[in-house]
Amino acid sequence: MNAGARMKAGARMSAGPRRRDRLRRLLLPAVPFGWLLVFFGLPFLIVLKISLSDPATALPPYTPVLNWDGGVAAWSDFLAALDFENYRTLIADPLYLAAATTSLGVALAATVLLVLVGYPIAYGMARAPKGLQPLLVALMVIPFWTSFLIRIYAWIAILKGDGLLNKALLALGLIARPVEILNTLPAILIGVVYAYLPFMVLPLYAVLERLDRSLIEAARDLGASRLKAFLTVTLPLSAPGLVAGALLCFIPIIGEFIVPDLLGGPDTLMLGRVLWSEFFSNRDWPLAAAVAMLMLVIVAGPVVFFREAEARRLEGPP
Amino acid sequence: MTKRFGTVPAVEAVSLDLAAGEIFCLLGPSGCGKSTLLRMLAGFEAPSAGRILLDGRDLAGVPPHRRPVNMMFQSYALFPHMSVAGNIAYGLKQEGLAKAEIAARTAEMLRLVQLEGLAARRPDRLSGGQRQRVALARALAKRPRVLLLDEPLGALDRSLREATQAELREIQRRLGTTFVVVTHDPGEAMVLADRIGVMDRGRLVQVGSAATLYERPATRYVAGLLGDVNLIEGRLGPGGAGQARILDTPLGPLTGTDHHGAGEAGASAVLALRPERLRLAPGSEGEGDGESLPATLLDATYLGDRILYRARAADGRVLRATAPAGTAPLAPGEAVRLGVPPEAAALVPA
């Protein structure tokens, strides 16, 4: 019995190595977590604070600024100087409400359009010959890696009054005079749908590609028409892809700046652009911060909704 | 030794001694705790209580990379980014051996598993059998005191499995390393093992040679695990472990042997009878030694080396008995007697 292993019930094992392991487990997240807290968490508290401040012609251009060496008195002065003035402005001035409504409306309409445009493409990709699919995915990904700014810029030459779209329509005799598309709401929708299309198509494709073909065949075998099989099997099973795609499109579109700025003209107000001009043109940092808070509140709703949908899906069938 | 996950004990109060140079098989269904036990030996799970002694040294608390124990994984866990030789040399490199020594030992291992020509190949370019050999060679390269094998043949197809079983035994004999094999396949355990430990719901229910487990099962579960068995329940007569005892069954009193203590007199117990030990005879009259049960033949199945008969006993239950091939076949419907030799009937607790 000299070289055998022996197992016997007896003493409890020591906790030494486990404690070191736990230390490592805590240290590993500490670095990225700390970074995110400082550069992502903390800034939101600052935004909140500044949204309660007043603009000033100073550096930094807001007041009050906390005097860290002033003790309790400085703190109470600081807190007393904070107010909801900027939020009152947001409510009182119809411009901000209009911007919020336009942002939500554009995001909603664009998401619906993205589903209508993206679903057939994703479906076509998933049904394409297996050997062709990697190429199609790459073709879908290349625009995503290409500069957003450039892709939106490319539309200016097309949508302009004397642009290619008008020229083509005129040449085909479909219109008699050039139509103004650039600097309108439809131009924004075209730009947003164009820019976000890969974000809708790729998650949908991922779901549809994994879909078991025999499920559809089973539905057909059980007497469902092509359309019925699609509506009762394919569509419900692609819900996760729809939710993911909608999440990736809807929320960023609410805050979109480049598209409305380049294609929307001076009259279309969206929140991202309002924030930008309050900050850069008017140098009203507190109001810009208040707009950011408003945008956060608007975004929070959909985020919670999508997370719930995701959680419900993970819990299993309804 | 005990292991709990939450409050559920996965392995409970297991106490086990391994002899040097033996092949020990842990046998049981999936979820019985055998893999957890193996992982405790390897150091991937810590026992909630208990000790693991190797040559008198307690291994509890020693991390896996410092244990003189190696494991062959069920999935083989070959590093996909290393060649066959790279995989085998991995453990030797961790020991800090000289390059020449590593090369020599790697070559030796490749020879041992007959993969000399494939040293530079990547694992994904190997067949299942070749991968299995690489995994074995890699685990043996460090010359571990104990080699742990988790379902070593589970991923191979049937024809390959038998040849590999013989090879595994051969390699083990040559090296003299202690092997601990986890398997859910009783046939495999019987072929491979010097001793088998049967696990059931986290407990080690019986340890012994294949013959012991087959002939003298300690529980009903063990009796049913290895091979076919007829089970007849009843009440125990007087007596104790090591004695022949009477079991009062619906078929009348039957005598069996109580090997491990089946219970007190009056307790319910089960008589385990192997089909090949039932003596099948035509006619309705008994022939003397021991009890024999009257029955009616239901059907006969020709199995090549033997014939399997199913017969209905007096209380309606179906018993199975086999006769060597070549004996005169009996016709269904015929009245027969099934002789029960007491030494071949094991009494186990119900």
Next chain:
Amino acid sequence: MSTRLHPLALAALALGFAFLYGPILVLVVYSFNASRLVTVWGGFSTRWYASLAADGALVTATLVTLKVAFASASLATVLGTLAALALDRRGRFPGRTLFTGLLVAPMVMPEVIIGLSLLLLFVALGVDRGLWTIVAAHATFTLCFVAVVVQARLATLDRSLLEAAADLGAPPARVFLTVTLPLILPAVIAGFLLAFTLSMDDLVIASFVSGPGATTLPMRLYSQVRLGVSPEINAISTLLIATVSLGVLAASLLTARRG
């Protein structure tokens, strides 16, 4: 059932990709237009490409962008990989849910909010704005993408490979270096490239947090784009698109050969 593509699906694909590539194609074609009028074809010419090289501000902006992208992507790769490893451990740690939230939020957060909030942070901390504030800002929002990519790879990593390495005598640090890292390396590289591209592409966040002397290429392009369409912008855009397309194609060929 036939494996042929349904005509409707084929039409959807054709129209979809025409929609995606049409505008890009127009832009590329007109970058070779001899005429300064963007919508009038005046013959083939490469004159706008020649004039790019002479545009000193553009060259400077490109260099700044590459510097920022390299530094921020490197930082994001380290932080993002650490984050993925931290979340991958089976063990829980306090604040794990918060951490996951913090990691996902920057990916869907509107850029204007990230830009503004980071700027306000830098002002509150009294940090001088410039190249390094852009690097920090970009690392913050791109590390999340790196973490997602690496985590996806880690999730499919066979745990028994790590156990096998430990079993063969490798201490935890060496298991990481010899097994985990080589196996997740493709994902780490992909994460780096993603972070690099996102950084190079960013206009909004950089506009908020940059300071004097740190003008990135998108910022420079944006100020020109606001003035209208010009053949020079078409030319530089074509160069950028060509670079990215070649990169993506090379990457997909590389992964295809390996798989």
